[in-house]
Amino acid sequence: MKYTNIVEGKFLKRPNRFIAHVIVHGKEEIVHVKNTGRCKELLVPGAKVILEDCSHNPNRKTKYSLIAVWKNHILINMDSQVPNKVVYDALYYNKIEEFENLTLLKREVTFENSRYDIYFEDNNKKGFVEVKGVTLEDCGISMFPDAPTERGTKHVLEMIKAVQQGYIGVIFFLIQMEGPKVFKLNWKMDSKFSNAVKSAWENGVKVLAYDSIVNQNGIEIGKPIKIDFSTP
Secondary structure, three states, rough: EEEEOEEEEEEEEOOOOEEEEEEEOEEEEEEEEEEOOOOOOOOOOOOOEEEEEEOOOOOOOOOEEEHHHHHHHOOEEEEEEEEHHHHHHHHHOOOOOOOOOOOOEEEEEEEOEEEEEEEEEOEEEEEEEEEEEEEEEEOOHHHHHHHHHHHHHHHHHHHHHHHHHHHHHEEEEEEEOOOOOOEEOOOOOOHHHHHHHHHHHHHHOOOEEEEEEEOOOOOEEEEOOOOEOOOO
């Protein structure tokens, strides 16, 4: 995933989940935030952020989109539209070691009452992949979610049904940074989602976590990360 027309800025405030105030080239700008999650530990006053200049689009209300932020020495991509594409591309180019020789890939395919991010087939099997972008990190531990997600819980529980009907089910956590050594479920934030993922894993759903190689101009799949399913 590549970006064009990248500029740096300094974060000031975020009055709502859709916009932020950022200093760009010495001027305060209202910018679009490409992530509706809380991200409170990332978007702190004075944080150095990366923006994409989208002024070429006459239909936009804001000139810039906030796509990444520096947290200490780690650059974290926080574009919520990116994880699906990164994982899809990685599957397409055989960069995920658990998948080989796929014969079909589709985006946004429905099973029962859930629309899953990716549908795939190989010669003998069919399956679904649900992708979750991870931006929360603390002391080398990445976690999801950073806010309660009823919709996410529903998707996970229906993934179990898909596996029971003979599909391969995959929950894929894409950590939108490089550096974390382990991934954990955020039981404190959403115990229902966390319990659903653990139950899915115990019932045959594959749960994967990969980090990402992130720079100012883009993001691509990194390496598999250890998953800790333990409860608090």
